[in-house]
Amino acid sequence: MEAKKVAVYAATGCRACENAILDISFQVNSLDRFARFEFWPYLLGSRLEDLEKPGDIDVTFFTGAISTECDEEAARRLREKSKILVAFGACAAFGGLPGLVNLQQAKKAPEGCEDGTPELPGLRRRVATLHQIVPVDYFVPGCSPPQNYTWTIMQSLVCQSGAAARMSFAASRLPRRIARSVLSGVLPPSGSVFAGEKAVCASCGRMKQEKLFASLNRIHRIEPDPLRCLLEQGLLCQGLATREGCGGLCTGAGLPCRGCFGKAQDIYDAGAKMVSAVSSTFDTTEAAEMQKIAEAFVDLAGTFYRYTAPAQCALLQTPESKRPADEDFEAAGGACNG
Amino acid sequence: MSTINIGPLRYLEEPSQISIGQNGEGLRSFYQVTAPRDIAAMCKGRPAEELPRILTILSPSHHIASAKALDNLFGIRIPPAAENIRKALGETLTLIHHARKLLFLLQSSTNPPGTRENLRIAVPSSQRRTVDEIMKGIAAFQEAAYILGGRYPHPVTVVAGGVSRPIKEVHKRRLQEIARTCLPYALRLRDIFSETVIGNGWYKPINISFRPVASITSGETENEVVATDKTGAEAARFAPEKVLDTLEILSEPWTYLPFVHEKGKTWEGPLSDKTEGLFFVGPLARLNRATPLAAPPAEAERQRMIGCLGAPPHFSPLAGYWSILVELIASAEKCETLYSEENLSGTETRVVATGSGRRGLAAFEAPEGFVCHRYEVDQRGLVEDVTILDAASENNGLRSFLTQKIAEEAFAAGQPWDQAKKTIELSLVPF
Amino acid sequence: MNPFEPRIITFLCNWCSYVAADAAGVSRLSQKTNTRAVRVFCSGMVDPNYVIKAFAQGADGVLVAGCHPGDCHYIAGNIKALRRSFLLRKLLEELGVDEKRFRLEWIAASEPHKYAKVVNEMSEQIRALGPFSPGCVRD
Numbered sequence: 001m002e003a004k005k006v007a008v009y010a011a012t013g014c015r016a017c018e019n020a021i022l023d024i025s026f027q028v029n030s031l032d033r034f035a036r037f038e039f040w041p042y043l044l045g046s047r048l049e050d051l052e053k054p055g056d057i058d059v060t061f062f063t064g065a066i067s068t069e070c071d072e073e074a075a076r077r078l079r080e081k082s083k084i085l086v087a088f089g090a091c092a093a094f095g096g097l098p099g100l101v102n103l104q105q106a107k108k109a110p111e112g113c114e115d116g117t118p119e120l121p122g123l124r125r126r127v128a129t130l131h132q133i134v135p136v137d138y139f140v141p142g143c144s145p146p147q148n149y150t151w152t153i154m155q156s157l158v159c160q161s162g163a164a165a166r167m168s169f170a171a172s173r174l175p176r177r178i179a180r181s182v183l184s185g186v187l188p189p190s191g192s193v194f195a196g197e198k199a200v201c202a203s204c205g206r207m208k209q210e211k212l213f214a215s216l217n218r219i220h221r222i223e224p225d226p227l228r229c230l231l232e233q234g235l236l237c238q239g240l241a242t243r244e245g246c247g248g249l250c251t252g253a254g255l256p257c258r259g260c261f262g263k264a265q266d267i268y269d270a271g272a273k274m275v276s277a278v279s280s281t282f283d284t285t286e287a288a289e290m291q292k293i294a295e296a297f298v299d300l301a302g303t304f305y306r307y308t309a310p311a312q313c314a315l316l317q318t319p320e321s322k323r324p325a326d327e328d329f330e331a332a333g334g335a336c337n338g
Numbered sequence: 339m340s341t342i343n344i345g346p347l348r349y350l351e352e353p354s355q356i357s358i359g360q361n362g363e364g365l366r367s368f369y370q371v372t373a374p375r376d377i378a379a380m381c382k383g384r385p386a387e388e389l390p391r392i393l394t395i396l397s398p399s400h401h402i403a404s405a406k407a408l409d410n411l412f413g414i415r416i417p418p419a420a421e422n423i424r425k426a427l428g429e430t431l432t433l434i435h436h437a438r439k440l441l442f443l444l445q446s447s448t449n450p451p452g453t454r455e456n457l458r459i460a461v462p463s464s465q466r467r468t469v470d471e472i473m474k475g476i477a478a479f480q481e482a483a484y485i486l487g488g489r490y491p492h493p494v495t496v497v498a499g500g501v502s503r504p505i506k507e508v509h510k511r512r513l514q515e516i517a518r519t520c521l522p523y524a525l526r527l528r529d530i531f532s533e534t535v536i537g538n539g540w541y542k543p544i545n546i547s548f549r550p551v552a553s554i555t556s557g558e559t560e561n562e563v564v565a566t567d568k569t570g571a572e573a574a575r576f577a578p579e580k581v582l583d584t585l586e587i588l589s590e591p592w593t594y595l596p597f598v599h600e601k602g603k604t605w606e607g608p609l610s611d612k613t614e615g616l617f618f619v620g621p622l623a624r625l626n627r628a629t630p631l632a633a634p635p636a637e638a639e640r641q642r643m644i645g646c647l648g649a650p651p652h653f654s655p656l657a658g659y660w661s662i663l664v665e666l667i668a669s670a671e672k673c674e675t676l677y678s679e680e681n682l683s684g685t686e687t688r689v690v691a692t693g694s695g696r697r698g699l700a701a702f703e704a705p706e707g708f709v710c711h712r713y714e715v716d717q718r719g720l721v722e723d724v725t726i727l728d729a730a731s732e733n734n735g736l737r738s739f740l741t742q743k744i745a746e747e748a749f750a751a752g753q754p755w756d757q758a759k760k761t762i763e764l765s766l767v768p769f
Numbered sequence: 770m771n772p773f774e775p776r777i778i779t780f781l782c783n784w785c786s787y788v789a790a791d792a793a794g795v796s797r798l799s800q801k802t803n804t805r806a807v808r809v810f811c812s813g814m815v816d817p818n819y820v821i822k823a824f825a826q827g828a829d830g831v832l833v834a835g836c837h838p839g840d841c842h843y844i845a846g847n848i849k850a851l852r853r854s855f856l857l858r859k860l861l862e863e864l865g866v867d868e869k870r871f872r873l874e875w876i877a878a879s880e881p882h883k884y885a886k887v888v889n890e891m892s893e894q895i896r897a898l899g900p901f902s903p904g905c906v907r908d
Contacts, residue, residue: 012373015351015397016491028566041346067374069724097395100380117592118368143492218690220387220412253488253495254502271860272817279853287851294855299716301863302384314825315864315903
């Protein structure tokens with residue numbers, strides 16, 4: 001089997017996703033037989049102009065959010081050149097932490113340079129996700145994507161089940177239709193998200209009892225019970241609105257979920273879902289008491305849309321952003337025609 | 339005036355490039371970071387206790403630094419068990435960080451002759467075994483980071499007031515297994531380094547001495563910051579609270595990464611070749627203080643370095659890599675005790691915050707260098723202002739003039755820019 | 770004349786507010802015509818998602834109207850709506866939606882005058898605020 005040509009590109013974010021790919025390529029020796037890294041600025045020093053060379057790229061892993069003109073151009077060029085484009089990591093898929101900037105007033109781009117100093121790629125008014133610029137074939141959420149999904153997507157797109165022995169591990173947590181195609185070596189349906197279908201609660205090991213939310217707690221103010229649901233202990237845990245797949249890493253470590261996998265499949269807006277879930281557990285029927293409990297909450301938007309503000313916060317969908325096409329992003333896309 | 343643009347540079351945490359303007363005989367190079375990282379915009383308005391999770395975007399060690407600033411903000415003394423876990427995580431991050439930098443040095447195609455065409459992941463096949471060996475170690479340390487930090491590369495467990503959970507029995511046993519591999523691994527890296535980098539003469543392109551620069555490191559205790567002058571002698575010692583009073587942050591319109599320098603007009607900016615008022619941080623800065631190391635193998639390696647390069651302070655990328663190696667050995671030795679059963683067996687890992695301050699500050703010696711966080715919060719605990727010194731912006735000035743020096747020399751020698759680019763990349767990695 | 774005509778989505782409870790709205794029409798009370806009514810079976814079923822979706826798709830205001838507390842056909846549906854309204858209003862405000870654009874009102878079947886008053890009031894307030902456009906965050 002001929003080695004697939006792979007490209008990796010980082011826009012605005014950090015190197016965590018790229019390092020995840022770098023690590024996996026060494027940890028799993030067999031990948032070497034299947035992948036040939038053709039374009040990778042971080043490790044090969046590739047320039048965008050290198051993409052003008054003839055020949056397509058089989059799979060491109062795009063990490064980072066789109067916040068400069070240069071990011072945007074890279075997205076377009078890589079889309080043109082690649083058979084498969086993967087939004088890899090929370091930044092590329094939903095905007096990630098750099099997308100938090102969208103919760104504030106748009107910033108002005110840096111002023112013009114003095115004579116003789118070089119120019120910088122200009123800042124976009126708003127941070128965008130890859131999908132808002134060009135069509136994307138697959139999404140791998142997570143900040144950064146856990147190793148098993150990194151490996152799964154490598155397996156399924158690059159190796160196409162050529163290294164079958166390790167497949168079952170990777171496939172076990174995927175939605176059935178993706179897992180089936182991964183195992184049989186055909187490409188999963190376009191638009192697939194390489195993560196679970198349900199909410200994080202489905203894989204969180206904590207016990208849920210009666211839901212009572214007497215008052216908001218903040219993580220530095222309490223030592224949560226290690227066995228009970230964090231939300232029931234008054235911590236704002238976003239597990240119930242977040243796509244499953246991490247296996248409850250953060251809740252397992254005693255910390256509330258912050259939604260780096262994006263919203264779960266059937267949710268329209270994660271913030272609205274959280275508002276509804278959290279307030280329905282307020283332990284009162286008196287308006288004044290409700291008001292008092294609600295007052296303790298701070299920074300709802302920054303918490304509910306921590307990793308997803310540019311893509312999945314329905315109210316932040318700017319009219320100029322493109323309408324996403326696949327079913328998973330349809331809901332958010334519907335929000336665009338203001 | 340003609341401008342050429344070389345980049346993107348490999349191996350650097352920040353996407354960056356070099357722009358070189360030629361004007362007659364003169365030449366002016368710019369080290370440009372091309373991706374914005376608007377940390378203040380990400381943090382403002384967030385609840386303070388969330389910052390450790392947000393700031394991992396800078397580097398995993400900022401997770402710990404941020405939690406320390408929160409400890410001070412809420413006025414908490416953390417329990418010893420939490421301190422131990424944090425230390426163990428810190429050393430683990432050092433191992434990963436340092437091993438990765440050495441990996442970049444060893445896999446760079448400037449060193450062994452190799453062309454881009456026969457590279458898979460930039461590694462010629464002859465180098466593959468060595469590289470695989472290093473990566474195997476990194477994988478083991480990542481597992482340790484997973485156990486201690488809950489996640490990697492963005493750890494989550496370090497919170498204000500300690501660590502969110504104690505270590506499980508099964509994980510402690512695994513950590514001890516990893517502990518046993520640390521020192522042999524570090525020593526193996528030492529052998530690879532002395533064989534290939536020193537023995538095969540790969541060090542030559544990166545053996546570039548640059549002008550002496552002052553440096554800043556943490557003191558022996560956490561509550562001291564040491565400023566060292568150009569001769570390596572201690573110039574000042576002050577409390578972390580004073581750090582931000584003595585330093586200043588400068589933004590330039592041609593790069594997204596700011597410059598940090600000493601307050602006052604002594605430094606004339608990144609375009610001057612003067613180093614007055616400039617400082618650097620990191621492994622080399624720490625080793626330049628010339629304090630003997632506690633661990634015998636690490637001290638032996640430090641002596642070997644002194645034997646080869648002369649007495650500290652050193653100012654060259656080669657010395658930068660060498661100090662990374664020395665520190666890696668020291669960290670590996672420390673991990674043997676830090677991962678031990680006794681060290682990690684405490685179950686009291688959290689203290690709940692009762693107070694609420696308005697300002698929190700912490701200085702922390704991260705693997706990549708001295709970092710400092712300062713937060714101002716309102717009475718609801720929402721962040722109003724953040725000031726963060728990270729190693730990249732502190733070393734930005736050094737990177738700039740190092741780039742200029744290499745570019746000038748390459749131009750004078752008539753070297754092709756492609757060659758100069760490789761030298762620049764490898765020279766910037768240890769800083 | 771101001772050409773801007775606000776679009777207000779009203780979620781009206783089948784058992785009270787919708788009847789009040791109907792009665793307001795039958796009794797020929799003067800009302801602004803900026804509302805688009807959605808009949809729901811209880812104000813308690815108006816999920817925050819509906820409100821956010823309405824704004825995201827171009828509504829300038831949202832009115833949720835239900836029975837007075839204690840009169841709910843389903844015992845406590847309106848209390849559910851009330852519970853959600855506090856956090857929802859907070860989230861909307863953080864995302865740049867003025868608090869006047871979202872209202873929760875108790876309007877019994879026998880209160881067509883109140884219905885007309887609320888609608889007229891809201892319409893005027895939103896006209897003064899101007900159109901809402903998603904994606905604009907306040908500072």
